[in-house]
Amino acid sequence: MSIWRPEVSPQADSPHPNPEGTTSQSTKPASGQAAGDLLLGEGANELLRERKFDAWDSRIYAISPGSRGFLEQSGTWALLDANRIAAVEEMRIFGDTGAELDFSAYQMGVPELACILEGSALQHALWQVLQTQDNLTLLHPAQCKTLTVHDGQAELALQDGCCLNAKLIVGADGRDSWIRQQAGITGNPIDYQQHGVVANFACTSSHRGIAHQWFQADGILALLPLPDNQVSMVWSVSPERAVQLLALSPDELCAQVATAAKNTLGGLHLITPPANFPLRLLTLEHITAPRVALIGDAAHNMHPLAGQGVNTGFRDARQLADILLARGVQTDCGAAQLLRRYERKRKEDIYIMQATTYGLKHLFNNTNPLLRTLRNSGLAITNQITPLKKILMQHALN
Template sequence: MLAAEFDVVIVGGGLAGLSLACALRDTRLRIALVEHRAPSRPSGWDARVYAVSPANAAFLEEIGVWKHLATERLAPIHAMEIFGDRGAELDFSAYEAGLPELGWILESSLMACELWENVKRQANVTVLCPATPQALVVSADAVVLTLADGKAASTRLLIGADGRESWVRQAFGLPAINTPYGEMGLVANLACQRPHRGVARQWFRDDGVLAWLPLAGNRISIVWSTPDAHARELLALSAEDLCARVAAAGKHQLGTFELITPAAAFPLSLMRVPRIVAHRLALIGDAAHGIHPLSGHGINLGYQDARALATLLAATPAWQDLGNERLLRRYQRERREETLLMQTTTHTLHQLFRQDFPGLKPLRNLGMNLTNVLPVLKNSLVRYAIGAF
């Protein structure tokens, strides 16, 4: 069977892969998207939510997605409150930073379905779904990807956007260094007794990091990053007992809770990928990096991967080889600093609050309190966090 020819083949129809395809909509490039299952919306609220920075909301606007998202499902973040494990506090305000909002909380499936619909309408994209990659052959001029159904696609550039366990990354033999945290991230959505007023809250506790993220309406989404044994204990609780435990952990700031989506948990680890490009290959999103969820930056890194790679490909002249590794290294260099900074910051914070050396707790809480009274430092932290630099 002859292989269909494309300029770019994207393996993985998650948020990063779909946003890359959308970002290439006005180019001359012939694109194929390979995905095993189309995204779908749950009947109620999606327990998997993301914090989207203003910089990435702007990116989604540029690629024609943001304006189509249901506004009644978007929750702006007007302020953040962070609490240490010995009474320290740190708060950020959009108003104080001169911004309309610090970001938005929205459901993963909401973004995925809108991105998917946009991609299906693109004249330069061929959607191969359901499809599963089975084998690939790399030559000097192309990559030939064979699918499980026997079809084949030939491309000058293959994009691995297929998640942490990336088949593409492994097929190319690129190593990934995983550092398990021995923790799980427990997620659930809750209805609140009191209004959250667009405030995101986070507690550094002896049993992990608990985040309350504002959802549209009188609801929040929680992410409790906690040791495996404690996560399993929480998962075993009844809905009423889990709500009571979450309320107590946050000192009942929003009153009582009612569970609106079942709790779920996933293992946490740091993942470093020393090389995210090779001859005829580039990795984006979770295939290229993994960080602790305490910063909420996971999808923001993925969207910025897509933005950077799309900008590079769109500016590449027709005569130049898209799969040339020297060209692709520009993308790797551009993304290295932000990715390394976020990985180092989240890992250091995690380690700082998980260690219990004598005298460490007072020092780290003193640091939070000092930061809270230094406006210049606080403003710098806010503007970096939202991608304003």
């Protein structure tokens, strides 16, 4: 767990704005789920000391152009190895009867639809940026004990006896957020009855910068481009099917993935061991409480089929920072009206992404013949309407 707090007032033109009086807490995000915030997790010191770039990380993020701009502004993007980042120039989505929906960067008028990079590399770069800021005190490792909210401030007690007082606590501590629990923000997670199986492969046919996705009766398979003609897999399947996939030999797994992908990328060679993680939906009525704001997985969980979890979390961080920096004469960064403003501005975006992923998952994970016809017809018709495709993609580019 890492905790940091700013020591000086923010400057509007600072490349690393940190509103005075805030304390942020983070832990390592739950496996396979991106917290989508600037707060790093457990093990960051080990990443800093022992970072090796020989093996590929099977946990990858699809970073939108909007999130990339945010990372560039903070100085993080410049620290990433460009040789380990792949641009997504096109997306091809297939229904379970052959219907297809395509998106291209050229059609959208942008250099790329997204960039694919490793989670560990992003965490490492973020941690480096944090350590260059002279307006932060980093407490790492640290373990929280209690959170007490008073009228004018919050008090965060640590297990080592240290006590932090702040006007605002930002909870970025993952899907099982301790801050969320302590603040009394409750929600009822919905189990998707699916696990995400992840692994990386080398392929014999060029991926040409195309992200492929297949909606199938038994799950959703995505193959995302990596450098050197490699791809990263996210296969959302039932828990039972996930166990079966993990038990396969490397050659057997490659054969099954290639078959499910219609041999689009030719033969496959496994380059990282497969892993899996449970998928769930978490929708919260409130993402703030007195003196507390949630961002990233602490504020929302969604299905990974759209690759928007990390980007939604980055938009949380961007929105909260914008509101705090534009607060004018308001000296209390944890004031209730500021937190209400943050919550209002984030609700629509979060709802759209959660509703879209929830609806698509259930639309295609359904054996109803009528729905099968409608969903595939919908893909085919949408693919012929360029203005509609631009509207659908625009939100994902932010």
